[in-house]
Amino acid sequence: ATLxxxxxxxxxxATHPLTRYLFRLMELKQSNLCLSADVxxxxxxxxIADKVGPYIxxxxxxxxxxxxxxxxxxxxxxxxxxxxxxKHGFLIFEDRKFVDIGKTVQMQYTAxxxxxxxxxxxxxxxxxxxxxxxxxxxxxxxxxxxxxxCEVKTSVTVGALDEDGTVNGVSPSHVEPLEEQIRPxxxxxxxxxxxxxxxxxxxxxxxxEHAGASGHADxxxxxxxxxxxxxxxxxxxxxxxxxxxxxLMTREYTQACVExxxxxxxxxxxxxxxxxxxSADDDAFIHMTPGCKLPPPGEEDKPIDxxxxxxxxxxxxxxxxGAGTDIVIVGRGILEAADPVSEAERYRKRAWKAYxxxxxx
Ligand code: 5IU
Numbered sequence: 260a261t262l263x264x265x266x267x268x269x270x271x272x273a274t275h276p277l278t279r280y281l282f283r284l285m286e287l288k289q290s291n292l293c294l295s296a297d298v299x300x301x302x303x304x305x306x307i308a309d310k311v312g313p314y315i316x317x318x319x320x321x322x323x324x325x326x327x328x329x330x331x332x333x334x335x336x337x338x339x340x341x342x343x344x345x346k347h348g349f350l351i352f353e354d355r356k357f358v359d360i361g362k363t364v365q366m367q368y369t370a371x372x373x374x375x376x377x378x379x380x381x382x383x384x385x386x387x388x389x390x391x392x393x394x395x396x397x398x399x400x401x402x403x404x405x406x407x408x409c410e411v412k413t414s415v416t417v418g419a420l421d422e423d424g425t426v427n428g429v430s431p432s433h434v435e436p437l438e439e440q441i442r443p444x445x446x447x448x449x450x451x452x453x454x455x456x457x458x459x460x461x462x463x464x465x466x467x468e469h470a471g472a473s474g475h476a477d478x479x480x481x482x483x484x485x486x487x488x489x490x491x492x493x494x495x496x497x498x499x500x501x502x503x504x505x506x507l508m509t510r511e512y513t514q515a516c517v518e519x520x521x522x523x524x525x526x527x528x529x530x531x532x533x534x535x536x537x538s539a540d541d542d543a544f545i546h547m548t549p550g551c552k553l554p555p556p557g558e559e560d561k562p563i564d565x566x567x568x569x570x571x572x573x574x575x576x577x578x579x580x581g582a583g584t585d586i587v588i589v590g591r592g593i594l595e596a597a598d599p600v601s602e603a604e605r606y607r608k609r610a611w612k613a614y615x616x617x618x619x620x
Pocket of ligand 1: 295297321354498500501502503531549550551570588589590591592
């Protein structure tokens with residue numbers, strides 16, 4: 260039934276704020292195209308994201324194949340991508356394919372050098388390790404969202420207090436993230452190791468800007484005026500099926516993904532799959548599908564070969580209209596074209612036409 264619904268109708272039914280936002284974005288940009296930005300350098304990634312941004316609704320990354328990734332949370336590659344996402348109106352999807360025990364995936368999602376949760380609106384997981392890890396990632400996302408709204412920066416000034424209460428030798432105040440403040444505050448040592456007492460605690464209630472949440476506004480003039488800001492939420496796609504030859508994911512595994520998605524509607528946006536998995540009318544999950552390629556312009560009847568390394572390709576028509584998925588993910592089809600920008604526009608048009616065809620329009 261969802262196959263004959265418009266993306267606008269699906270936007271109304273979706274329970275996840277980011278899914279609602281994404282469906283609206285798709286209608287607005289008339290795009291159901293995701294670029295898989297598998298380039299080798301951070302500079303190249305930002306350049307292609309800026310150029311192709313107007314034609315896509317999702318930018319898929321593999322941060323770990325990018326050289327020169329700048330991990331600075333405020334000014335690094337993640338923050339710059341987030342600014343481009345705001346400028347052009349697309350969501351960032353880090354194709355991280357988490358698979359491990361709950362505690363480990365929480366750490367991989369939120370910590371480490373990349374801090375994926377800070378800049379990627381969407382990530383994905385393989386649930387082979389059991390569906391509790393979906394709950395673990397959901398909890399991490401909920402905590403992230405909570406922190407974003409109540410983060411408080413406190414500036415603690417350390418110095419020696421005279422008996423009459425005057426302050427002596429005040430150290431430069433320092434500002435630390437909330438977590439690090441939870442330690443004994445008095446007696447204190449200042450930055451140079453001098454002992455003293457806390458003489459002033461200035462609590463600045465300033466909402467902490469996660470780099471990925473809004474990015475920097477300066478260059479964020481949108482090409483599409485109607486685009487709202489993405490909600491400050493995080494979403495997960497479950498890796499339900501893969502495009503590669505000999506994929507070992509069984510029907511039972513795929514069905515377990517559907518069940519896990521229904522159990523976590525507030526966090527799971529949908530699936531990376533090769534076909535539609537929404538069976539009941541009330542499912543508004545979104546499907547993104549890699550393994551998509553068009554024959555070169557003018558050679559429309561030519562069959563599309565795989566890449567010789569297990570990748571298998573289908574056309575947007577086959578995936579969107581035939582198999583009922585919603586967004587096609589295209590990497591080399593666009594990246595290796597002589598003109599990636601006009602090729603992105605060609606894929607956008609074809610994928611959108613396939614969607615309209617599915618609606619019978
Ligand atoms: N990707 C797949 N198939 C899958 C999943 C992910 O190809 O089932 I899940 C990724 C791998 C690559 C991109 O980053 O999607 C496809 O790139 P090409 O369009 O260049 O084949």
